[in-house]
Structure formats: structure tokens, C-alpha cells
Amino acid sequence: MMKTRRTGAVVLTYLCLVSGAICCLIPLLWLVRSSLMSTEDMFKLPLIFFPKKIRFQNYAEVFTMVPFAKFYANTIFVVTFNIFGALISNLMIAYGLTRIEFKGRKLMFSLSIGTLMLPAYVQLIPLFIEWNWFGKINTFFPLIVPAFFGNAFFIFMLCQFLRTIPRDFDEAAFMDGANYPLIIAKIILPLAKPAMAVVAIFQFMFTWNDFMGPLLFLNDREKFTLAIGIRTFISTYYTPWGVLMAAATLTILPLIVLFFSAQKFFISGLTLGGIKG
């Protein structure tokens, strides 16, 4: 009696997990499958599950129909500066908040965490007005500059991490005549490499996936990033579905490669950010 119950539970567990995994994977596989088909084949009933004629041409057409290579270059440009800005600013801020004792730091920490509760979209219109005043609409500035001012999620994460490094390290360095910037660069940075990797990876993901920012701030097609570039394939008159799916696949490819090459950082970033809230 006990044993059959056990086996039943195990079978049920695997059944749930496997069907969950299938549900997660099928849409993605369907995306890749559709990216290799002609629009004609996609609109045939009964549905063709595996295309007989694989059409790699879709992937070439992605680059000829719209300036997709330019979208790619723009995205990489914006992402690079965002990562750079996030790495410097958040480490500086987190160091100041955790390892120097001065009045007001607790308040600043709380204020920073408080911004996590603000719905980001509420600020978008005033930010648009603000950047319009600065005369920087249709440039990359609004998409890059804010990254140099720290991000509450990263600050929180790095603070948690820096608290685990003994203070004696800093003190010993002071004995040798070091100052704060030197300590951050020479002592803290090497120790914080895993946490910095998490910051870099998540900033990459945030910026790569950002849709609303580019939508508001960029007007010229030449300046589009991938996220809004994909939309240029969709039109009310004619949507080249196969090419659109190829463009979508090309957009997620770097993310998938990054994920599989740095999986442990993804997991540790998620759990650090999600648990200690």
C-alpha cells in the first residue's frame, strides 16, 4: 500500500515536470521552426510540423528588408555603455553605503530601496519631457546616462555582498597608506568579481530587452535597437512572418548563449535579489 503510493507520487512528479518543460520549450521550438519556413508554408492546413524545404533565406532577408545589422550594432553600443556605467556606479555607491560610517547613509540606502517600489512606467513621461528639455530626444543619451547613477536592485545586491568581506582588509590597506579609491580598485574589486559578473549579466539582459525606453526616445529607424527594430516587420498590410520569426530568433540568440555560458551567475543573481527582499 505504502509502496504503490510512493511510486504513484514519483510518477506524478515526473509527469508534471515533463509537461511543464514541454510547455516551456514548445513555443521556442515553434519560433525556430517558423523562422525556417516560407510564409506560404506557414499558412497551410494541415500544419506542417517540420518544414520539408528549410528556408535559410529568411535569415538573409532579415538583414536586407530592414537595417537589422544597424539595430544589432546600436543595441551592442547601448548595452556596452550600460554595463560599464552599472559596474562603476553601483560598486562605488555600495562601498560608500556599507563600508564608510557617516551620517545619512542609512537614509540614502532606504531611499534607494524605496525606488524599487515605484512603478517605472509612471516616471517615463516626465523623463521624456526632461530629456526633451535637454534636447537629447532621438539620441542614445537617455538610454545610457541613467546607468551611471546606480540602480537600486544592484546596489542592494552589492551591499549584501560587500558586508561579507571583512573590514580588516580595508584597515590593513589604510595602514599601508592607501585611500578609498585605491582600496576599491585593488582590494574590493578583485574580491567582488562574482557579484560584478551578476551585475554585468543582468544589466545586459535589462538593456537588451528594454522596449519602452527606445520606443520613447528614438525616432529614426537608423537609431533603433533590436527590441523596437523587430516591430518594423509587423505591418497591417503585409507581415513577412517567416522573416519576423527569424529576426526574433536572432534577437534572443545572444541571450541564450550568454545564459548557457554563465548560468550560475543568473541563478545567484536571482536568488540574491529575490530572497532577501
Add this chain to the structure above:
Amino acid sequence: MAGAKMGFNTKRQTLWGWILISPLCLGLTLWVAFPMGLSLWTSLTEWDMLSKAEFVGLKNYITIFTEDELFLKSVRNTLYFTVLSVPLQMIIALGGALLLNTQVRGKRAFRTIFYLPSLIPIVVSSVMWLWLFNSQYGLINYLLHSVGLNRVQWIDSRHMVIPSLTIMNIWNVGNIIIIFLAGLQGIPKDLLEAVEIDGGRYWHKFRFVIIPLLSPIILYNMIVNMIKCLQLFVEPYIMTGGGPVNSSLSFVLHIYNNAFKYGKMGVANAMAWVLFILTLLISLVIFKTSCHWTYYEGDR
């Protein structure tokens, strides 16, 4: 004390502290405080960004509640989406995490697969689901039809469009599963064993150990996801444009339309403030009621 030991006086230490966190102070001013002030001011004016702003007091706030029928509709749609999505996400994520926390083989592989959808940019998943939901040539209807069920109109139907977006949203529940799983792995084994010794079943472990210890994480994720759901935008923007018949017009989409389509900056900002206050209120209610069901180790 530490400062003195380091050969630094407190004044210099304070100075360095502020220098290091200066990006944060500037950032909070430039990208949070100033925009919010600006938004509040704009919400009290009539302004199309071209001519001079004209102060109208609370008129915009009154207009959106009395004259704009779409506003209340967008609020209803968004709340419907949130109320449908958040509990389902929590339940499915918790279920998934509990299953993964048993002695199954291939735990890492499952974890990886479940996380994959969370990686996909919303634009890409919108385009992908637009195709999957296609009522004639979409995979979902094809599968339903081939097992003898009726085709569903999904995003083309007024009644199904929000549930369809919810299904999409649940598809990328993987990151919450991973967060819950990490929480489950942090539950001390001796507590679970104590239940077994007392003759408790799995249900008792779940009810008296797992749920209480996991409750702060559940609370946090519930709030974060609620805020995300209330800001639903990209999916209806790409997939339906708010249709059919405005039944997927979300709050943020309506704000966006007012600001950038109709050039009503004042009205749009007033709506943004209503959204902000609504979010704050719901968070507050969840927090206030949470003391009945969350458990913090420090309270013992």
C-alpha cells in the same frame, strides 16, 4: 572609532562617503524626484508639449474619472489581468519549486528549461505568442482542434484576450520558481524531520513548516509581480493595440496613447499619478494583511 583607527578623521570619512554615493544622490534627484515633481505639476496643466502649459488645477483628475470612459475600462482590464495573473503565478511557481525540491533526476535540466522563457524579451514573446494564438494557423488552436476540441478565438475575442495575455505571462514564471526553490532549499531539515517524527504527513509539513518559512519570499514576489502586472504595456501594444473593442486596453497603454498619440500630457500625467497611488494602496493592503500570514524569524 574605526575611522580614527584608520588614520582618518570623521570629517574626511563623511566627505568620502558622500563622494562615493554622489551618483546615487544625483540619480535620485535627476531620475526620480525631479520627474515626479514635474509629473505632478504637468498633471495640473493642459499641455501638448508644443504650446505653453496652462494651469487648470484638478480638472484633469476630474475629467479622467467623469468623462473618459476608456480610463475606467483600462483600469478594469488591468486589474482583471493582475487578479488573474498574480495568484496563478504564485501557485504554479510554488508547485514547480516543490516538485523540483524532491529527489528528482535531472533537477538542473528542469531548472534550466523552466528559466528559459524568463530570458526572452517581451517583444519577442509577444511576436511569438501572436503567432501561436493565431486562430486559424496558430499551433494552439491546431492542437485543440486535432484532439476534437473547439477552436478558441484567443486574442481576437473580447472575453479571451486578457486570459490569453495571462497564459503568456504564466509561461515565464520560471524565475519565480528558481527564487522559491532557493527558499525551499534554505528550510532547515530538522524542522521537516520533526514533523515526520510527530507522525505528520506531507500536508502538515507544507502547512506548518514550508508555508510559514517561505511566506516572506512569497510576499516579496507577490508585490513585485503585482507592480509588474499593473504596468502591462508591451503585450497589448504589440499584439492587439488594445483591441478588440478596447478589451485589452491596459492602464499604461491608455496613458501612452494620451501622451504620445493625442498629445494630452496633462491628462496622461494625471493618470500616471492615479496608477502610482493605486499601486501604493494595493501594496499597502498586502503589507498590512501580510502580518497575519507571513512569518519572520526575528519575531520568535
